[in-house]
Amino acid sequence: MKITPNKYFWIIVLILISLTIGCKKKQTSEPKENPPVETNTILVDSLATPETVALFQNLKSLAQTKVLFGHQDDLAYGVGWSVEDGRSDVKSVCGDYPAVYGWDIGDISSTSNLDGVNFENMKGWIKEAHARGGINTITMHLDNPVSGGNAWDNSEAVRHILPGGLYHASYIGTLDLIVDFLKDLKAEDGTYIPIILRPYHEHNHTWSWWGSNSCTVEEYNALWQMTVEYLRDEQNIHHLLYAISPQEIRTEAQYLERYPGDEYVDILGHDDYQLWSLGYVAQLGRTLDMIATLAEARGKISALTEVGVDKVPQSNWWTAYLFAALNYNENARKTAWALVWRNASESHFFAPYPGHASVPDFIMFYNNPLTAFENDLTDLYN
Ligand code: BMA
Numbered sequence: 001m002k003i004t005p006n007k008y009f010w011i012i013v014l015i016l017i018s019l020t021i022g023c024k025k026k027q028t029s030e031p032k033e034n035p036p037v038e039t040n041t042i043l044v045d046s047l048a049t050p051e052t053v054a055l056f057q058n059l060k061s062l063a064q065t066k067v068l069f070g071h072q073d074d075l076a077y078g079v080g081w082s083v084e085d086g087r088s089d090v091k092s093v094c095g096d097y098p099a100v101y102g103w104d105i106g107d108i109s110s111t112s113n114l115d116g117v118n119f120e121n122m123k124g125w126i127k128e129a130h131a132r133g134g135i136n137t138i139t140m141h142l143d144n145p146v147s148g149g150n151a152w153d154n155s156e157a158v159r160h161i162l163p164g165g166l167y168h169a170s171y172i173g174t175l176d177l178i179v180d181f182l183k184d185l186k187a188e189d190g191t192y193i194p195i196i197l198r199p200y201h202e203h204n205h206t207w208s209w210w211g212s213n214s215c216t217v218e219e220y221n222a223l224w225q226m227t228v229e230y231l232r233d234e235q236n237i238h239h240l241l242y243a244i245s246p247q248e249i250r251t252e253a254q255y256l257e258r259y260p261g262d263e264y265v266d267i268l269g270h271d272d273y274q275l276w277s278l279g280y281v282a283q284l285g286r287t288l289d290m291i292a293t294l295a296e297a298r299g300k301i302s303a304l305t306e307v308g309v310d311k312v313p314q315s316n317w318w319t320a321y322l323f324a325a326l327n328y329n330e331n332a333r334k335t336a337w338a339l340v341w342r343n344a345s346e347s348h349f350f351a352p353y354p355g356h357a358s359v360p361d362f363i364m365f366y367n368n369p370l371t372a373f374e375n376d377l378t379d380l381y382n
Pocket of ligand 1: 104114115141341342
């Protein structure tokens with residue numbers, strides 16, 4: 001087609017008009033917030049803080065050669081003491097703090113948790129542990145959101161707190177208290193302290209309101225997904241790794257029966273309280289092997305998120321039972337950490353304390369090159 005000079009004129013006029021409109025628009029539009037920056041493609045949270053991504057990656061590589069030792073409520077109390085600066089039964093026994101600290105936010109609407117740990121103190125201990133290079137993991141023994149009973153009240157609740165349920169709004173209120181707690185967890189430099197969150201644990205058992213007798217598979221998965229999406233997408237909490245932890249699992253199929261999906265889980269955990277006979281060592285070893293294999297195939301980490309025998313009845317439990325299970329084979333040895341439950345009193349404890357018969361054996365466990373305590377950790381957050 002032949003373009004006459006007249007046509008050129010009108011084309012130039014049109015270009016000038018649209019450029020002027022474009023400039024005006026730019027000048028008058030509101031300054032835009034920077035879009036969130038994706039930090040990774042491997043975690044549940046693609047916006048996880050750099051420190052959280054570093055924790056996952058460092059823990060994953062450390063797990064190739066070490067099993068970190070963990071203890072619930074380690075800094076809060078022990079056998080015969082409570083709230084003493086710097087004190088820890090584990091440290092009293094072996095001279096070193098655990099590498100992993102377990103905490104629980106059951107009773108989050110009160111000033112203290114279900115085991116009497118003051119929440120402000122808990123925040124302080126989480127900061128202390130993190131400043132020394134340790135890892136913090138949090139469980140949620142939340143009250144039954146429908147009946148108001150405790151976590152062990154397994155009357156039907158999950159379907160009522162899912163979107164559309166009568167108790168959805170009030171459960172979101174509980175999640176908001178958790179958000180407030182998590183937002184207070186900041187290091188000296190102002191960055192958020194990465195936390196391994198372990199919600200709705202032991203869900204294949206029946207004791208809790210999120211357990212297998214109290215909700216369907218679909219309801220359990222929906223609860224987990226709703227929780228992740230609320231914290232991550234609605235509340236912009238980006239300093240969490242999500243760990244799932246069924247109890248005393250034998251097979252892969254059992255493990256994946258109640259499982260919200262790989263996009264919602266970073267760490268494949270396992271809770272086990274059956275390790276009181278030597279005959280069980282190989283069983284736990286096989287389970288750890290299976291979970292490590294499952295985790296490896298999915299680019300995740302495996303962990304023995306809870307283990308122990310109340311009152312540690314065998315004086316060689318640390319080496320002949322726990323270490324033996326962790327050392328079962330090459331895969332079992334890739335378990336990232338093993339955490340024992342709390343030292344409440346002389347009649348309810350899972351870690352040794354000064355004077356306990358298992359102390360010499362625990363020191364052997366401590367000295368074993370496979371185990372790692374706090375002093376063994378290099379900077380996991382960089
Ligand atoms: C259980 C016991 C209880 C405690 C609960 C939550 O195993 O230790 O005493 O309240 O864990 O920590």
